[in-house]
Amino acid sequence: MILPATTARIVPFQGRLVSPWNVVRPKTATRSRRSRVATVAGISALRQSTSAAHAATARDTRLAGRRRFYKIVGTTPSQAPWVTLPASETAAFVESPISAGVDNTDSATGVVRRGKLDHATLRTFLQPRSLPGSTRDGPADEQSFDWHGVTLDGRVLRTPLGQPLSVPSVTLATMIAAEWNAQTPYIVPTQMPLMTLACTALDQTSRQMRTYQETSLNFVGTDTICYWEDPMEDRGLYQAQERLWGPIHELVKQQTGHALAQTLGSEGVLVAKNASKLFHPPALYDYAREFVAQLDAWQLTTLHACAAEAKSFWLAWSLLMHQQQTQQQQQSSLMVDLEGAIQAARVEEEYQIANWGLVEGGHDYDRxxxxxxxxxxxxxxxCIALDRKV
Incomplete structure (x- = not known):
């Protein structure tokens, strides 16, 4: 191999191989002033970018994946979220690692950071109330609930938007504390579903009631339980849908006096293609709007979470109705219990798994x-209903 010509002196061998291009240039080879200025500018820019990166790292408060930094988890009586805390108490809080977004930002999450609402508005939305149609209809008295927070090493936990984490149930606070106590050795927010739901109700739903109401109502016109398989094409799937979805249809008809629209097989594809929503009776759409308008932030958060998971407003509605009937000790043969709701939300997936098998790392995680x-x-x-005093 012929090396390229160079005027550099030869570097003697000192126990390691030296590249012919990695040599010391003669002193006569000087750089121009413009080159030196460019080099200095580049070094300065590099230092600035490095400093900015260090500063960004220092400001990064994400705790997901971080080792557990607290020893003792507990609960403490707290004030309702709409009560203003004295300025002297603001130092006794710890920020929540449950970020508004997956990457600790608001991107692609629908989160909108708005200013704090007035106390009267927060009280209206966050004060627990009975479900519509209950024998104890309307908002409960303030004395009916005791508010509790969660503490980490004696410091009260805050929500992602900075307000104290305060829930109207000591049982719920204890369960959230148990989620925090189970975080070892690393903090995994996805393993704290009750913490996430409580923060959603306090930070998001109570401040954007109209948005969460409309998002939940969007599932009425595209409700999954209204798209049935044609029995002539797949009788097994149709029978599974009839067994799990049929009671919900009957319950809707019993409570509202109107039947849900129902499509079979390819008819559902045509409806989805040519119409923006199912042809439910207009009275059903009115009933759904009136129902969500009477929910508090905790109930609306539950309805929204279940509807989004099952892609079904009426399945989530039936779950709330079952909870109401359970509290009133009025059982009905048409009521869909918790296990039935979970099965109804996955009837098609479970039917395919039974026929074609389960894909590990996919179907099991979804289930x-x-x-x-x-x-x-x-x-x-x-939990909230359990700790209601009167």
């Missing part, structure tokens, strides 16, 4: 996530 989301949302309402 687990669906169960966690629906169970957690229902558990939050059960």
């Amino acid at each position: 687990l996530n669906s169960s966690i989301q629906i169970r957690s949302a229902r558990a939050m309402l059960d």
Whole structure:
């Protein structure tokens, strides 16, 4: 191999190989002033970018994946979220690692950071109330609930938007504290579903009631439980849908006096293609709007979470109705319990798994996530109803 010509002196061998291009240039080879200025400018820019990167790293408060930094988790009586705390108490809080977005930003999450609402508005939305149609209809008295927070090493936990984490149930606060206590050795926010739901109700739903109402109502016109398989094409799937979805249809008809629209097989494809929503009776759409308008932030968060998971407004509605009937000790053969709701939300997927098998790392994760989301949302309402005094 012929090396390129160079005027550099030869570097003697000193126990390691030296590239012919990695040599010391003669002193006569000087750089121009323009080259030196460019080099200095480049070094300065590099230092500035490095400093900015270090500063960004220092400001990064994400705790997801961080080692557990606290020892003792507890609960403490707290004030309602609409009560202003004295300025002297603001130092006794710890920020929440449950970020508004997956990457600690608001991107692609629908999160809107708005100014704080007035106390009267927050009180209206966050004060727990009975479900529409309950024997104890309307908002409960303030004395009916005791508010509690969660502490990490004695410091009260805050929500992502900075307000104290305060829930109207000591049972719910204890369950959230148990989620925090289970975070070892690393903090994994996805393993704290009740914490996430409570923060959603406090930070998002209570400040954007109209947005969450409309998002939930969007599922009425495209409700999954209204798209049935044609029995002539797949009788097995049709029978599974009839067994799990049929009681919900009957319950809607019993409670509202109107039947849900229902499509079979390819008819559903045509409806989805040519119409923006299902042809439910107009009275059903009116009933759904009136129903969500009477929900508090905790109930609306539960409805929204279940509807988004099952892609079904009426399945989420039936779960809330079952919770109401359970609290009133009025059982009905048409009521869909928690297990039935979870099965109804996954009837098609489970039917395909039974016929074609389960894909590990896919179907099993979907099954687990669906169960966690629906169970957690229902558990939050059960805890609040359980600790109601009157």
